[in-house]
Amino acid sequence: MEFNKIEILLEKYFEGVTSIAEENELRNYFSSLDVAQHLEKYKPMFSYFLQAKGQMLNQEIPLQSRKRYVAWLSIAASVVVLLGIWIYVFYNHDNGNEKQDLGTYNDPEVALAATQKALALLSNHVNVGIESVYYIKEYQDSKELIFKQ
Known part of the structure; x- marks a missing residue:
């Protein structure tokens, strides 16, 4: 049993x-x-x-301090940040000569032609927008006829 x-x-x-x-x-x-x-x-x-x-373990286990680890980690992080800043500045560096062309003209006749071209383009786009406003006005007039406000 x-x-x-x-x-x-x-x-x-x-x-x-x-x-x-x-x-x-x-x-x-x-x-x-x-x-x-x-x-x-x-x-x-x-x-x-x-x-x-x-059985008992009588051997003492040495503990490593974390201060060294944290110090090396902070140094490595600083290096990575500085490297990132340097790469950003290196690849996004603007040359002063490239940005000085502001669309200025030395010849007044060429400047007048460019300005007229720009204004004509602007006028065409504004006219398209005004046509849309006419449609809204027609809608508003029709609505007033129907509801007689």
Whole structure:
């Protein structure tokens, strides 16, 4: 009967659902001399647990300080930021000669022709906008006729 109980406890132990009292019962059983023949294979495992329980680690583990790590990390971040600024300035550097062409003309006749061309283009676009306003006025007149305000 006790063998059946131990086998049931072993099943529960391997499924991870045993209580502490049941685990103590298993340890006591496997530490005794009368272990069933077919359960002998589990005896080294439970004897190891008893042995490991008694061992203590006396060696001191040295802890590395994080100050050095933080210092190197901040230096690396500064270098990355400075490199990014330098690349931005290098690739977006505006030459003064390229930006000085403001569309000015030395010859007044050429300037007059360019101005007339620009104003004609502007006039065409304004006229298209005014046509849309005429449609709105027609809509407004029709609405006043229908609703007689």
